[in-house]
Amino acid sequence: MTTTAARPAAPPRPLPDEDSREYWAALREHRITLQACTSCNRRRFPATPSCPYCAHPEWSEEEAAGTGTVYSYIVVHRAFDAAFAADVPYTVATVDLDGGGRMVARMDTTPAIGARVAPDFVDHPEWTELRFRDQETA
Amino acid sequence: MTTIGERSSYVSGLGQSAVGRNLGRTEMSLTVEAITNAIADAGLRPSDIDGLVTYPAGGNGTAKGGFGGPSANAVQDAMGLRLDYYSGSSDGAAQLQALVTACMAVATGLARHVVIYRTVTESTAQTASGRRGLSLGDTELDGEMQYRLPYGALSATTWLAPLAQYHMDRFGLTREQLGQIAVVSRANAQLTPYALMRGRPMTMDDYLAARMISTPLSLFDCDIPCDASTALVISHVDTAADCPHVPVQINALGTASWGRPSWDQYEDLASFPGRGPAEHMWQRTDLTKDDVDSAHIYDGFSIIVNLWLEALGFCGTGESGAFLEGGKRISRDGELPMNTNGGQLSGGRLHGFGHLHEAALQLRGEAGERQLPRQPEVSVVTNGAGSTVGCALLTRGLA
Numbered sequence: 001m002t003t004t005a006a007r008p009a010a011p012p013r014p015l016p017d018e019d020s021r022e023y024w025a026a027l028r029e030h031r032i033t034l035q036a037c038t039s040c041n042r043r044r045f046p047a048t049p050s051c052p053y054c055a056h057p058e059w060s061e062e063e064a065a066g067t068g069t070v071y072s073y074i075v076v077h078r079a080f081d082a083a084f085a086a087d088v089p090y091t092v093a094t095v096d097l098d099g100g101g102r103m104v105a106r107m108d109t110t111p112a113i114g115a116r117v118a119p120d121f122v123d124h125p126e127w128t129e130l131r132f133r134d135q136e137t138a
Numbered sequence: 139m140t141t142i143g144e145r146s147s148y149v150s151g152l153g154q155s156a157v158g159r160n161l162g163r164t165e166m167s168l169t170v171e172a173i174t175n176a177i178a179d180a181g182l183r184p185s186d187i188d189g190l191v192t193y194p195a196g197g198n199g200t201a202k203g204g205f206g207g208p209s210a211n212a213v214q215d216a217m218g219l220r221l222d223y224y225s226g227s228s229d230g231a232a233q234l235q236a237l238v239t240a241c242m243a244v245a246t247g248l249a250r251h252v253v254i255y256r257t258v259t260e261s262t263a264q265t266a267s268g269r270r271g272l273s274l275g276d277t278e279l280d281g282e283m284q285y286r287l288p289y290g291a292l293s294a295t296t297w298l299a300p301l302a303q304y305h306m307d308r309f310g311l312t313r314e315q316l317g318q319i320a321v322v323s324r325a326n327a328q329l330t331p332y333a334l335m336r337g338r339p340m341t342m343d344d345y346l347a348a349r350m351i352s353t354p355l356s357l358f359d360c361d362i363p364c365d366a367s368t369a370l371v372i373s374h375v376d377t378a379a380d381c382p383h384v385p386v387q388i389n390a391l392g393t394a395s396w397g398r399p400s401w402d403q404y405e406d407l408a409s410f411p412g413r414g415p416a417e418h419m420w421q422r423t424d425l426t427k428d429d430v431d432s433a434h435i436y437d438g439f440s441i442i443v444n445l446w447l448e449a450l451g452f453c454g455t456g457e458s459g460a461f462l463e464g465g466k467r468i469s470r471d472g473e474l475p476m477n478t479n480g481g482q483l484s485g486g487r488l489h490g491f492g493h494l495h496e497a498a499l500q501l502r503g504e505a506g507e508r509q510l511p512r513q514p515e516v517s518v519v520t521n522g523a524g525s526t527v528g529c530a531l532l533t534r535g536l537a
Contacts, residue, residue: 014284045403046285052398071407072300072307075353089353094300094402104286104402113307 011083013127019047022061027128030121034101036062043100066119068097068132070111093117095132106131142390142422143245144238144530145537148378149386149498150251151180151371157332157486159261161365165200166208166216169257172367173217180371181382182251187371188222189249190214193236193256193490195226204263207256207367223249231393231415231528232436232521233490238391238528240372252372256491260363294438295360297401297524299352302441304407306354309456311444313354317345318465319440319476320358320483326470327480329508334362335484359440361482368491370498375536386498387536389516392419392529399525408455409445412520412527416449419529427451430531431514432500433474434493437481442523450518450529475510490521494530501534 016024023046026033034043039056043064050057073093079085091107095117108131111117117132153176155168177184195209208216210224223243231238233256240252286297305311324340327333340358348356378385392415397404399411420426427450435443444458452474453461461467468476479485479496486492497517499505513534520529 012279015278015280016284017280020284046282052403072304074296074299074303074355075350076296077350077352078295089350092296092300094407102403113304 011124012081013124019049023047024127026063027121027130030128032064032066032097032119032130033061034064034097035059036100043097045101045103062099064097064099064101066097066130067135068095068103068117070094070113070115070117070132071096071102072113073107073111075110093132103130105129107133109134140422144241144388144391146245146375147241147372147388148375148381148536149370149388149532150373150377150381150383151176151178151182151369152495152498153177153179153369154332154495155367157334157364157366157488159334159364160265161262163200163259163262163365165204165257165259165367166212168259168365168367169208169213169255169369170216172257172369173213173253173255176253176255176369176371179383180251180373181380182371184217184219187219187251187253189240189243189252190219190221190224191236191239191243191252191254192226193233193254194228196228200259201263201266204259204261204363204365207258213255221249223252228526230526231391232523232526234391234494234519234521234528234530235393235526237370237372237388237494237530238393241388241391244372244374250374250377253369254372255367255369256489257367258363258487258489259365260487261365264363294524295352295355298439298441299355300402301407301410301445302354302359305441305444305456305459308408309459311459313346314342315459315462316354316359316440316444317342318462318468319437319443320345322465322468323437323477323481323484326478326508327484330479330485331506332366333480333485334364335480355439355441358483361438361487362484364486364488366486366488368488368495370491370495378536383504384502384534385536386501387533388530389425389533389537390419390423390531392416392422394418395527401524409449410523410527411525412446412449412522412529415527415529416446416451416520419531420451423531425516425531425533429516430474430518431512432478432497432510432517433468433476434478434497434517434519435476435481436490436493436521436523437477437483438487438523440483443476445523446520446529450520470508471511475514478505478508478510493519493521497532501532503534
């Protein structure tokens with residue numbers, strides 16, 4: 001079975017909104033910014049107008065180095081969208097950033113759980129995608 | 139003790155439409171079939187029904203998506219019902235929210251006989267438009283999907299597989315242990331008339347040879363889309379004397395959401411949001427896990443079963459692999475028979491309601507060829523996996 005070809009073979013792109021605009025704009029500049037609560041100091045992802053850990057409504061934008069540790073990962077063998085058909089198999093990792101914040105993003109290699117990773121920035125025509133690379137195999 | 143209002147409710151009627159692939163039926167036709175069967179099974183007439191609740195409602199048609207099913211309004215009109223209460227929602231305790239809402243309507247007195255139903259035509263829809271992920275042709279994504287779909291994380295498989303990988307890496311869960319869920323479910327399906335995989339037995343070797351979908355989940359770790367509607371009548375216990383069946387009481391519901399309700403942001407990914415409703419449910423009953431005679435555990439993907447078994451306390455965190463080892467424990471003649479109709483992995487993706495229907499059928503003792511050799515008195519049902527989760531404890535007879 002194949003996916004339908006009714007759509008252009010480009011990945012769907014994110015539509016930045018009031019909450020996410022800062023994150024996507026920073027990625028465009030190859031920077032990672034996350035909200036950090038000014039009360040409990042925890043970083044959070046994705047962006048929300050109040051803290052999911054303590055409900056405090058104020059935050060600061062904090063720049064993350066983007067290094068972190070692989071919490072878990074998968075290898076996608078089955079593309080459910082034609083835009084990704086040429087990419088399979090590909091790896092998607094769950095990464096805990098140093099300093100806080102858990103991200104899900106693609107990797108070009110398949111890591112081990114616990115592997116140290118660093119950020120990569122992949123520019124698409126209208127947006128920039130965060131990926132991670134294994135620091136040991138890079 | 140707090141009020142346990144759900145005990146005002148019991149299952150009075152069970153209805154199942156035809157179940158199959160590409161049935162060539164509309165979602166409304168399947169829905170009316172299931173509801174008509176459920177009302178007749180309860181010994182009632184359509185004019186007795188004063189409540190109607192569905193999950194999730196807002197159906198987008200038989201052939202497009204096939205996920206929503208017709209709204210309560212649409213069904214009311216199709217069946218000429220006179221309703222004092224109706225509702226449909228995808229928010230809440232997963233598919234079981236329909237049961238929760240029905241119990242609340244009964245307990246408040248808004249209605250006495252509430253039909254709940256869940257209709258899927260995903261087989262027809264995916265045949266018409268291809269099996270595809272959740273972007274459904276969108277080119278721009280907002281809300282939470284803006285963070286997932288651009289990376290090719292397009293289906294629930296890709297959200298659940300990291301939890302499976304984590305269980306394997308950290309707790310030593312093996313593919314053979316995980317595979318027992320699929321293998322035992324397939325064996326159970328051989329006794330279930332409507333099961334999609336009846337007549338197609340499967341060995342552990344078959345399981346291990348299946349192609350990967352999202353490592354470490356393979357084809358047989360994923361449930362099977364189908365066309366079907368499942369309906370139950372939930373009635374006030376005051377009417378139980380008129381019920382032609384052993385009443386199946388709602389002993390306790392678990393509806394809590396206590397952590398971050400998210401596939402990837404829940405605090406401890408060794409666990410999952412089902413922890414909340416599981417603990418909530420046990421707080422609302424004097425029954426314990428040791429009283430449970432059969433388990434009907436949501437199995438959109440096999441690993442969800444592991445997470446629920448641990449959340450419900452049948453085993454400790456990380457111990458579900460050992461619990462499943464060899465498969466005997468969860469088999470028909472084991473200490474915790476599970477997904478006795480083949481579940482969604484082999485019966486068909488009735489989407490939560492199949493588990494609820496099967497639990498009630500087994501508690502009545504009316505499951506026919508597949509009736510458990512030891513008559514269950516207490517059964518647990520769980521629904522959902524990611525951001526919405528819920529569970530329920532059912533008993534044979536009224537407490």
